[in-house]
Structures are given as structure tokens and as C-alpha cells.
Amino acid sequence: MVDWFARADVDGGVVRISEPHVNELLSANFWWLRGDDRDVVIDAGLGVVAVRQAIPGLFERDPMVVLTHAHLDHVGGASEFVDRAAHPEEAGILAAGVPASLYGAELFDKLGIDAAEEDIPELMIDVLPDAGYDPAAYRVAPMTLHRLLDDGDRVDLGGRVLTVLHLPGHTPGSIALLEEHTGTLYSGDIIYEGALIDDLPNSDVAAYRRSMQVLVDLDVSLVHPGHGNSFDRTRLRQLAESYLRRTA
Numbered sequence: 001m002v003d004w005f006a007r008a009d010v011d012g013g014v015v016r017i018s019e020p021h022v023n024e025l026l027s028a029n030f031w032w033l034r035g036d037d038r039d040v041v042i043d044a045g046l047g048v049v050a051v052r053q054a055i056p057g058l059f060e061r062d063p064m065v066v067l068t069h070a071h072l073d074h075v076g077g078a079s080e081f082v083d084r085a086a087h088p089e090e091a092g093i094l095a096a097g098v099p100a101s102l103y104g105a106e107l108f109d110k111l112g113i114d115a116a117e118e119d120i121p122e123l124m125i126d127v128l129p130d131a132g133y134d135p136a137a138y139r140v141a142p143m144t145l146h147r148l149l150d151d152g153d154r155v156d157l158g159g160r161v162l163t164v165l166h167l168p169g170h171t172p173g174s175i176a177l178l179e180e181h182t183g184t185l186y187s188g189d190i191i192y193e194g195a196l197i198d199d200l201p202n203s204d205v206a207a208y209r210r211s212m213q214v215l216v217d218l219d220v221s222l223v224h225p226g227h228g229n230s231f232d233r234t235r236l237r238q239l240a241e242s243y244l245r246r247t248a
């Protein structure tokens with residue numbers, strides 16, 4: 001049995017969980033935040049291996065999972081959680097079952113990505129989690145939401161509060177979570193180090209540009225993104241301004 005998840009404790013009762021055996025295109029971070037009354041998990045990974053068994057303690061306090069958007073690498077594990085929340089504009093895709101495959105060509109096809117120019121990996125994981133695992137059986141189950149989150153809504157964990165920022169562009173219902181008290185932004189796929197994806201069938205460059213303008217002006221000290229390493233406000237501004245220049 002492979003150690004599927006990597007777990008890192010960051011400051012302030014926050015745990016970063018990632019999936020190192022997943023191809024870099026799909027290897028996402030998810031974040032476990034502990035409040036006084038309740039825990040929240042922001043995103044839930046690809047769903048190849050059950051989170052409940054692999055991350056001891058994660059489910060002890062009946063956490064709510066908040067989904068930044070409805071892509072397989074962020075929501076694959078979400079059906080394990082009893083209490084799920086996301087933006088209303090992602091609810092339809094989640095209810096229908098998000099497009100998913102561990103085979104590169106099939107996945108690109110399902111996502112509507114024109115892969116003519118790209119080098120498509122045959123399999124999106126570099127090892128099987130156990131010898132009997134069948135990648136062809138992988139899918140993301142349809143799921144309902146128990147709470148809809150829109151811009152300005154607050155998620156109160158007791159002792160820590162997250163404010164929802166609706167920042168569309170990557171997808172119509174992409175949200176980030178801002179903890180104002182610590183100046184920490186959980187940005188999902190809205191912004192991270194690396195090529196941002198704005199050419200999916202439901203992406204919107206004009207909306208993405210408006211979202212980037214919000215991020216340029218946002219007063220935060222730390223960004224925990226959906227992919228790659230965390231960064232500070234200076235880097236946030238650089239990344240957002242570079243997107244605005246590139247798409248001008």
C-alpha cells in the first residue's frame with residue numbers, strides 16, 4: 001500500500017494535504033482548518049484513495065468540506081464528507097457527476113480540452129495505490145450540496161471565520177476563502193504558481209480579469225493555493241498583474 005497523501009502542518013492549526021503520485025496537472029492541495037467549534041476542509045483531492053482511512057483525525061469533528069470549484073482534482077474525495085458546500089454555479093456539475101478519468105486522452109476529451117498541441121500523459125497517476133487498483137473504475141460520484149456559498153458569505157468555525165470571495169474565470173462558480181484575522185487566502189485554482197487555466201469550455205477570460213483585479217488590491221499576507229507552494233502578497237500581485245498583462 002502506497003502512502004498516497006503527503007501531510008504537512010503549517011502555521012495556525014492548518015494542515016496541507018497533497019497527492020504526490022498524481023500527475024502535476026491534477027496534483028492539488030487541500031487544506032484542513034481546525035476551529036474551536038468545527039473543522040473545515042477546503043477541497044478534497046482526487047478521490048483515488050479514501051481520505052477517511054488515510055488521514056487520521058480528519059473526520060473526528062464532523063468537518064464541513066468547502067469546494068472551491070467542481071473539478072475532479074478538488075472534489076473527488078468530497079462524497080466522503082457528510083456536509084458539503086460550494087458556489088451555486090458549481091452545483092449543477094457536482095449533481096451531474098464531474099467529468100473524470102485517470103486516462104489522459106479520455107480526461108482531456110471529457111473536459112473539452114483541445115490536446116492537439118499537448119503531450120498527454122497516458123495515466124494521470126504514477127503508481128497504483130495498491131496492486132489490485134483498477135484505474136478504469138475511477139469516477140467522481142454525483143453529489144448534492146448542503147450549503148450554497150456566495151460572495152460575502154461567512155463560514156464560522158468558532159475562533160476563526162472564513163469569508164467567501166466569488167472570483168469567476170477559471171470556472172463560473174470559483175470561490176476563494178479569506179481568513180481576515182490572519183490575512184490568509186485559500187485561492188483554489190483562481191491563482192497559483194504556474195500556468196493558469198482559462199480555456200476550458202466554461203472558463204471566461206473577461207471574468208477572470210475582473211477577479212485578478214480584485215486580487216491585485218486584496219490585503220492579504222499569505223496565499224494557500226490549490227496547486228503548488230504558498231506565497232506572499234507581493235507574489236500574489238505579480239501573478240495577478242502578469243495575467244492582466246498577458247490577456248490585455
Ligand SMILES: [Zn+2]
Nearest residue numbers: 069071170189
Ligand atoms: Zn480547476
